[in-house]
Amino acid sequence: TENHPAQVPSDAGLGELRQAAAGCRACELWEPATQTVFGEGPETARIVFVGEQPGDQEDRAGEPFVGPAGKLLDRALGDAAIDRRDAYITNAVKHFRFTPTPKRRIHQSPGAEHLRACRPWLEAEFAVLKPEIVVCLGAVAAKALISPSFRITRERGQLLPWTPPGVAAAEDGDDEPDEGAPAQTWMLATAHPSAILRTPDEGRAAAYDALVADLKVVAHALA
Ligand code: URA
DSSP: OOOOOOOOOTTOOHHHHHHHHTTOOSSGGGTTSSOOOOOBSOTTOSEEEEESOOOHHHHHHTSSSOSHHHHHHHHHHHHTTOOGGGEEEEESSOSOOEEEOSSOEEEOOOOHHHHHHHHHHHHHHHHHHOOSEEEEESHHHHHHHTOTTOOHHHHTTOOEEOOOTTOOOGGGOSSOOOTTOOSSOEEEEEOOHHHHHHSOHHHHHHHHHHHHHHHHHHHHHHO
């Protein structure tokens, strides 16, 4: 089967984008995967969380962050007093990449080609949502959206002025800003919930607390 670039309908809402993404053939990951896992959340969300790619359970359910990493993220959002209704949750790559083994499907990080192929969907999500804050969960999302030299360890937890690709920001000047685009938009990167689950016992509570502390920065910025 031939791959062809993501066919993103113009001026589409989230429902139409989701439908179009279900048939995406922009890279080869669609074939072994169960389904496209599109983002989820209300069109009015002020925060967009960007993870890496769906995992095994997300691939089966067709929903982002519903497995172990999602459970941890839910708990952290609660502890940071972030209302799920303010949040849209998506991934940089919308198909599960894995190596099949007899016992289980082993997660494989997405390659640059998968990030590139999938990016039009993320930009289309940003264009519809016009979020005030984009939270990158982990290095893959942060490097894909900011720069390959972005280092989570050094720059996590900081609100950085940043305009999501796909959004014409109010402060851009020449062009008419998108209707409904916030005057100031931000990015914040933090650890990936899966990285916390992989942290050895003795360090896990501190790693979790650091995630919650970063999320509280987001909560305060929105207050
Ligand atoms: N990890 C991710 O990055 N995204 C998901 O949706 C689930 C686990």
